Amino acid sequence: MEVCNCIEPQWPADELLMKYQYISDFFIAVAYFSIPLELIYFVKKSAVFPYRWVLVQFGAFIVLCGATHLINLWTFTTHSRTVALVMTTAKVLTAVVSCATALMLVHIIPDLLSVKTRELFLKNKAAELDREMGLIRTQEETGRHVRMLTHEIRSTLDRHTILKTTLVELGRTLALEECALWMPTRTGLELQLSYTLRQQHPVEYTVPIQLPVINQVFGTSRAVKISPNSPVARLRPVSGKYLLGEVVAVRVPLLHLSNFQINDWPELSTKRYALMVLMLPSDSARQWHVHELELVEVVADQVAVALSHAAILEESMRARDLLMEQNVALDIARREAETAIRARNDFLAVMNHEMRTPMHAIIALSSLLQETELTPEQRLMVETVLKSSSLLATLMNDVLDLSRLEDGSLQLELGTFNLHTLFREVLNLIKPIAVVKKLPITLNLAPDLPEFVVGDEKRLMQIILNIVGNAVKFSKQGSITVTALVTKSDNRAPPDFFVVPTGSHFYLRVKVKDLGAGINPQDIPKLFTKFAQTQSLATRSSGGSGLGLAISKRFVNLMEGNIWIESDGVGKGCTAIFDVKLGISNESKQSGIPKVPANPQHANFAGLKVLVMDENGVSRMVTKGLLVHLGCEVTTVSSSEECLRVVSHEHKVVFMDVCMPGVENYQIAIRIHEKFTKRHQRPLLVALTGNTDKSTKEKCMSFGLDGVLLKPVSLDNMRNVLSDLLEHRVLYEAM
């Protein structure tokens, strides 16, 4: 026991010390016992604790220590040998366990420490992943922005909208301070500031295209960081901001329409680029990130595509507008032309009529005047008046005809006429003048020239008259020959005219040869033009408007023909030749002449096979007698059944009596029609009836009969009827 320097206590010093030791040991024991309890409690609570047996060991160690201290409590006073034994056991155990624990902790503590470091490591990793995720999210968002931007840009085909939208969206996505687009000018030597984001009315800056910074940007398809002080980036007046935001520029290829090929995109050899400049906000210390640059590049590409689409659309819309304008103009012009033509025709028609009326009056009255008693001077005057008015009348006719010919409103009036007579008439008209001028005229008509033809008689006469008239007019001496023949393809014709004779048509060639003034070969082409005159003034006095040949040429062309003039030179005469197409008339009759009945002697029905069907024996015999007398070979039958049995394609005519009332007789006609399907094999069907009314005729027609005859038939009647029937295959007149 040590001596302490404390104040003299109330108790005896040794007892006090003992008491304090006693209390301390007690508390230590309590603590020692409670710690493992706490440990067990909390470990039980926690889910994971890898070192349980260490805990047990530690628990044991502590318990034993506690026990030791507890047992110590009994050693302060006199204690028995058992207590000392227990105490010793406890101390020994404690020593063992504590040594074991100490040894164990050497292994365990590094492990525990490493757990800690791993924990720290994981925490760092988690933080890093969080950061990265944040980054990815931003990227994804920008990607979304790009898609939306592209969609916006591509959803419109209007160029301005495209560009404006681009700038707006880019500005929004990337939170830009300023975004601008420089477009190349027409000359291609400068870049002009075309669109900006913030400024409403950008001043028309231009920069030359050959700046090094621009070349740098145009040289690569990537977005390039450029200095904020470069001319393209100086978009706003500097307003005292210290730190200008970083600027990026990218090229936007402007595609020409012809270069637009999807597969070559974007390695095209286009030379035109626009420049897009993007500025980050100043004073923000923001930097361009890689993903932002990529976004800018993508957008630039999309903008280029959208712009070319817009350009194509603009082109096609412009072309369409142009076409519409042209159409409208053409329509108006056409309508104007039509109105003009109509007005002219109306005018001509009216004027024609208005002019002809007084003209007729003048001509008629002058002719009348000519008949009266006149002095020679008066006669001369009247003749002049007459001549002039005739000329005027001809002129009017010519003009009206020509204008109608020109716009194709003139049509030929076809009819049948006698060609030979026509020529003779023309000659008769011309003869007086020719006789006065002592020019003999001869007419040669080819022997194979058809007599009756189909064509426009009046116009053909006009043509011949004009040509022959010209020949007479321009000849002072010599003879005039008019030749008309049927032209064959081997005859000489101008090389561009091919003569093709068809079955019912032929080409009439008329040659008018005169030995008069002749024509200079150089003037020949001009002859047929309107109003052109080739004669000298001396011969001009013979009159003529110069329209004659032009009109004749038009008429000849209408008749699908050709007209030309050959001359060997001035003073050597000339030959006018024209071909026209005329139809050959089938009928050997002229209109107006009554029909000539066929000559009885000529009708020949020898061997013509006919069939007579009549129930009445007497009339059967009579009809047979008639036909036999005419030379036919007659078979008679007395019933329709027999008729059907006997009738064959050899019979050319079937006469059937339909006197019996009722429709049964007509059935035979239907049956015969059925039997002979081909028309040329079917015999002609003629009904013999005593009725004269229209209903019988109609009934016969409706049943397919070819003719009706009234009984009793006379010989002449039958003869005529048969010949008519065989010629025309139909007869419904003999009533």
Add this chain to the structure above:
Amino acid sequence: MNTVVVAQLQRQFQEYLVSLYQQGFLDNQFTELRKLQDEGTPDFVAEVVSLFFDDCSKLINSMSRSLGRPESVDFKQVDSGVHQLKGSSSSVGARRVKNVCISFKECCDVQNREGCLRCLQQVDYEYKMLKTKLEDLFNLEQQILQAGGTIPQININ
């Protein structure tokens, strides 16, 4: 050949024929029939005419049978008979017969038995009369031919 006789006979023939026309026994159709007679068919007219008379008698018999019983007269049959008769008579030019047939048809249409009987009687009378006349005509023709002459072509207008 006795030309005088021939000429006389021919004149007789001509007068007789003309009288037949004038009395209305024959009409134009008979002329036509005569035209059809030539060297190839010398008896054409006679054949036709005799056929006609046979036809007549047959038809008249059948019609009189139909009209015989008053209570059951088959007017249809009578009508068809009249029709045939009319056709035949107009084919040969028997004018009077034809005219009777026309009135006969009218009676038949109104189913007048009495009228029909009357007409039938008349038809019978007329055809027999014509038959006699034509027989005389043909006899004259034969006489001419036997006398060596030719039958004159007579134009009746």
